[in-house]
Amino acid sequence: MSRLIVVSNRVGLSRDVGGGAVGGLSAALTAALRQSQGVWFGWSGETVEKFNGQLALDRVGDVTVARIDLEPRDIEEYYNGYSNNTLWPLFHNRIDLTHYDRASADGYARVNQRFAEALRSVVGPNDVIWVHDYHMIPLARELRKLGFRNRIGFFLHIPWPARQLLTTLPGHQALTDALFDYDLVGFHTDEWLSAFTGYLRNERGIEVDAEGSVESAGRRTRLGVFPIGVHAADFAPENASEASIQAQKRMEESLSGRQMIIGVDRLDYSKGLEERFIAYEQFLHDHPDQREKVFMLQIATPSRDAVEAYQDLRGRLDAVAGRINGAFATLDWVPLRYVNSGFRQDELAGVYRSARVALITPLRDGMNLVAKEYVAAQDPADPGVLILSRFAGAAAQMKEALIVNPYDREEMAQAIHRALTMDPAERILRWRALKDGLERESLDGWWQSYLETLGATPRPAPKIVRVAGTAP
Numbered sequence: 001m002s003r004l005i006v007v008s009n010r011v012g013l014s015r016d017v018g019g020g021a022v023g024g025l026s027a028a029l030t031a032a033l034r035q036s037q038g039v040w041f042g043w044s045g046e047t048v049e050k051f052n053g054q055l056a057l058d059r060v061g062d063v064t065v066a067r068i069d070l071e072p073r074d075i076e077e078y079y080n081g082y083s084n085n086t087l088w089p090l091f092h093n094r095i096d097l098t099h100y101d102r103a104s105a106d107g108y109a110r111v112n113q114r115f116a117e118a119l120r121s122v123v124g125p126n127d128v129i130w131v132h133d134y135h136m137i138p139l140a141r142e143l144r145k146l147g148f149r150n151r152i153g154f155f156l157h158i159p160w161p162a163r164q165l166l167t168t169l170p171g172h173q174a175l176t177d178a179l180f181d182y183d184l185v186g187f188h189t190d191e192w193l194s195a196f197t198g199y200l201r202n203e204r205g206i207e208v209d210a211e212g213s214v215e216s217a218g219r220r221t222r223l224g225v226f227p228i229g230v231h232a233a234d235f236a237p238e239n240a241s242e243a244s245i246q247a248q249k250r251m252e253e254s255l256s257g258r259q260m261i262i263g264v265d266r267l268d269y270s271k272g273l274e275e276r277f278i279a280y281e282q283f284l285h286d287h288p289d290q291r292e293k294v295f296m297l298q299i300a301t302p303s304r305d306a307v308e309a310y311q312d313l314r315g316r317l318d319a320v321a322g323r324i325n326g327a328f329a330t331l332d333w334v335p336l337r338y339v340n341s342g343f344r345q346d347e348l349a350g351v352y353r354s355a356r357v358a359l360i361t362p363l364r365d366g367m368n369l370v371a372k373e374y375v376a377a378q379d380p381a382d383p384g385v386l387i388l389s390r391f392a393g394a395a396a397q398m399k400e401a402l403i404v405n406p407y408d409r410e411e412m413a414q415a416i417h418r419a420l421t422m423d424p425a426e427r428i429l430r431w432r433a434l435k436d437g438l439e440r441e442s443l444d445g446w447w448q449s450y451l452e453t454l455g456a457t458p459r460p461a462p463k464i465v466r467v468a469g470t471a472p
């Protein structure tokens, strides 16, 4: 039987999380895996002094979880280094934060080899392998070297950078060539796909054929756009869990009749948090009549603390938040509540429901799921307004949001004012269109259409081994 093998840096599924604690993407991949009693493979999050290649196997319901430990040096070079200090900033247009060094690039290659070796004992000849994200670009190449002839797909959760930026990366050719060892490469939006094909055409002289495939070194790779969605029902008010209702109640009690603006992001420079705070400051400055009638709650869960750029950002955000509250707070009003702890997903849904406005303004984002979750959580009779950056992949679909340029603080300040004062009829009209979009582009539809497309790609041809003395 053909099973699905999902490979990602971290495995989102575990025995000890349940209910609202698991994120939507993890739940969706788990659903995909359940269908074929599949395997989810990734780094355990743990380190061992000396790499031993040992797989820890665990069974969670119908799904097998296979995890592997890495060495501290692997984490430094592969994870903190090449993945998060080179590829992440570069793919998010932050060439100023992109650090390249040969040791990290070597560590990235080494860990991908280690993952491929470890997959040998897991993967059967008919299994379909689905590799996720920028940590694993060369994995299919390593698997092919070991003789794997399985269908292997890759999905990039982040944007693809413009050619002019990508070509600053030493070894960009080898990195992109590695994608040709996949049978299907998927992106969130047409824009990311066309950045990729533009690079291939203009830098490498490789054209996309009429079927949307590219051919290089005798291998054919299909390219496609698969916009990820959310499981709207998990956020819908009618399905609210007790924890969700309590979170909403707690929020509403703390509003004291004020309107709330919500932001929820990983603490990451790509999310435009500093620009957002400054735009909110501008709004408070431009609209004295709105002060004390509104507040902003920014939930920003720390991530990648070991990377210097993230420590710097944290310091800057603390300073701007302090400045805003110092300048505008009164005895019983704090204009900006800035929270660095995480919440359960169902609690978040309750928080989304109590917010009149969501301010989701990344400087660059593969998709952005928070924008969709906010829409899914709204009360149809009294929905809130989504303000969305034009640079989030989600903006390609969510056109009825108030679309803003996150670099333009005056425009953002105006959009905040417009959202807070929007009449109910317009709010409902916009929300309905956005909600319909969520139904059309659902999370289940995302993985199903990706896997269908991957399943329809021709099976990689066997390697032709020439026997000495025979004619070619």
Ligand code: GDG
Residues within 6 Å of the ligand: 020, 021, 022, 023, 024, 025, 157, 158, 228, 264, 265, 266, 299, 301, 341, 342, 343, 344, 345, 346, 348, 365, 366, 367, 368, 369, 370, 373
């Ligand atoms: C990458 C791409 C792409 C946040 N705080 C808490 C929490 N979250 C959840 C949100 C949302 C998820 O984390 C964040 O997803 P995003 O899409 O906004 O961003 P990234 O983490 O950067 O994800 C992105 C995504 O991959 C999927 O392809 O959209 O562009 O960068 O679901 O709700 N969840 C819980 N507590 C928190 O405090 N439970």
